[in-house]
Amino acid sequence: MILLVQWLLVVAGAPLLVGFIRKTKARLQGRCGANLWQPYRDLRKLFIKEVVISETTSWIFRFTPYVVIGAMLVAALIVPVLTTAGGALSLGNIVLLMYLFLLATFFLALAGLDAGSSFGGMGSSREMAVAALAEPTVMIAIFAISLRAGTTGLSDMINVLAGDRLLLLNPGHLLAFFSLFIVTLAETGRLPVDNPSTHLELTMIHEAMILEYSGRYLALIEWASAIKLFLFFTLLGNIFIPWGIGRTEQPAAVLLGLVALVVKLAALGVSLAVLETSVAKLRLFRVPALLTGSFMLALLAVISFFFLR
């Protein structure tokens, strides 16, 4: 029951998070900005529009949106969002989660190649490069967290970390947080790695890859991207600032978890909006330097654990 509530919250709430970030960004830039609910309207519009499919494509192109949304829906099942008790299916640990994201990226990159345009191929190649270079940071950050928590199971991890009162004074914990935050930017295609609202094909990464999609296929992919962002933020919030998330299935605990989640997501959303307003997009070949930097942060987090234990 609680699992279903949580899952629906992720799936239905994800576009709202996107709307919130866009609105905040607009206000920071002195614009009025679109309504908070605009992403839902966009999705509704896309769902009822006709689909245009390139003649050169194969079934991979039509199958990909389903795999992408499927991977995200399964990922949404295993992340504890409101409560760690009964809140997530025990399908696997945090490593599985990363592989589910990689599965979605794998198919998107194939679909990018399928239409036979240079833009799609360019997007695929760049997206895979960024994903591959982000992978070591992700795993080392996971290693750093698992050292402190003694487990890689998501719910157990959060439970153990929530028991540590001095968690935020711990240099390793903070380093791991910043490294994973940078990776989140890369994995979800945000500035300074990729610009989600760009209209110039040559600078696109993620958007170039999905350039050929339209109608309900595009809706699925956009929705999946929103869910991915939502899940990354939830992970950052619940692992690094684990307080507030429910530890039982009591309605009160779940409600408190919801409030805590909203606060965490809002904080992360505002910081992302501030960041995206204040930095410019990096040149593609400067991105590896950024990711190497985040890798070093994660490695320092691991080193600090071993030398302070």
Next chain:
Amino acid sequence: MANRISLWLTVPLAVLVLVGGAAGLSGWSFDVVLPHVLPIGGGVALGLDRLSAFFLVIIAAGVLPCAVFAFAYTRHQKPERDGMTAALAAGMSLFIVSMACLVLARNVLTFLVFWEAMSLASYFLIMTENDRSETRRAGWLYAVMTHAGLACILLGFLTMAQSSGSLSMTAWAQAAAAIDPSKRNVAFVLVAAGFLSKAGAIPFHIWLPRAHPAAPSHISAVMSAVMIKLGVYGLVRIGFEWLGVGPRWWGVLILLIGAVSAVAGVLYAIIDSDLKRLLAYSTVENVGVILLGIGAGLIFHSYDLDSLAALSVAAALLHCLNHTIFKALLFLGAGAIVHATGTRNIEEMGGLLRRMPQTGALFLIGSLAISAMPPLNGFVSEWLTFQALLLSFRVPEQFVNLVFAIAIAALALTAGLAAACFVRAFGITFLAMPRSECVKQAHEVPWTMRLSMGVLAVLAAVLGIAPVVALRPLGYVTAQLLGEQPDLAFSLSGVVAGGSFAAIAPGWVGLTLAVVIFAVWLGFRLTGGSLRKRYYDTWGCGRAVHSPNLEYTAAAFANPFKRVFAFLYRPVTAIEIWPHGESRLFVKTIKYRHESRSIIEEGIYAPLAAAIRRTSARIRAVQSGNVHSYLLYMFLVLVVLLLVAK
């Protein structure tokens, strides 16, 4: 025709190997010594235990589909090459028998005889298409590398035989603790070098990317999927059994070689546009992943963390089996593509998924499995390897902890790059539009080819969804090897590693994924069935014609990786421009050349070969061609021998 019947011989042989393996895994064992055969070395000694049995299963799993594939490969052989078919069948049979007997060998002589038989059989199989100079060069390099490896193994074995006083490996294992550690170290380094050269780990990998493309595809499949693993088998034997418990640096060395092989292997694979060479480099990568597990196991073993060691070795051995399955599938897929198009260059391919839908789907399954995508088999073994490495925090030494951190990063980078590599391999080959005429006319391959690939694809799915099928026997294998069950709990649906450290239910992941995807699809069918779907040109900035020239190429796809990892590739770029006679502003032709160089070949092998050539030139002065001086040499040698042997 009669020659084609000889191909049937390989099938029952492979089945026999499979039966032996299955019997061994269910607990049956034997030890026989035939003292009258090869009497100088203590006779032929064969034995079956669980580790041998597991490798018998690997051999059979790789060989059987390839034997079936061989029928279609030889069907279109020209009549004058009919004798070649029989030779191929004979070579293949010798290859199977020698590999199977190798894992059963229990003394030095038996081991070396079958090791050499295996090397020679594979050498002749590589040379099947020896009318091409490329093949002859590849065969030569393979012969040199495999014999250099044999020399190392021989020296290491002799060191052990001399210090333990026995030619039987079981005797070594018992005597190991009493042997001088420096001698054991020398033996380990030598023998490991020999095994790693067969396994294709960096820096001994140089023969793989040449030999695999040169051999017929089903032979490359057997070599890459099966023979390579026997190097791993040897390493497991010496690391955990024959040489006793070693010092810590053995494991650290293997772990580092594994990390380098994994990352560099996949980096070479990602820029290659020869499909079979790409797969060969990806084998180097996967051997690296296997070595990470074995290295971790050796380190844990040296700290007496035996259940963790068992977990690491089980992960490595599972990856051996999984790699056998998906690499055989991919090589056979490559063989099918070469069969249909006549080219190995992926720059000329494209659009094959529409022309060869079934081969394409099977190749996609192989690509997903090798990229460790859930819920296929590669994911499970890579996941287990990750957990083994993550559990390394139980080792109470900071330096070793940091080595493991590097290994984790290397494995993660490998995983990401492998996914990119196979997006490129599958995407450029099978998607979009054909880039050349021969690919445009390609059509689906004979059913025997598809059958052999299909069986492998099913195995990849089964081992991904229910890894318990392989993990339960592997538990007993490691129990026999290390005296302890791995730190694993598994049921039909899930695997738990390291107590409560990590859990996964790959079967449920697959099922949930399938249900969710089906539900979304069904939802669309029910609600949006009336919505229009329109097929139209790819959007191209208002361009009128959409031609294959506008597609992204394999080289372009690899370019970000080339730039980021330029320190490894050391690329050479040359642009030559010829203008028209009238004005230099009008360009007639542009020639662009971009090549990457191999650090290892230029840094290690080229100087080595040059040194050998110089030395042999100097020694050649002795060989003057003058009979009188030869007689003098004989006389001198006789005198020296008489003096020494006095």
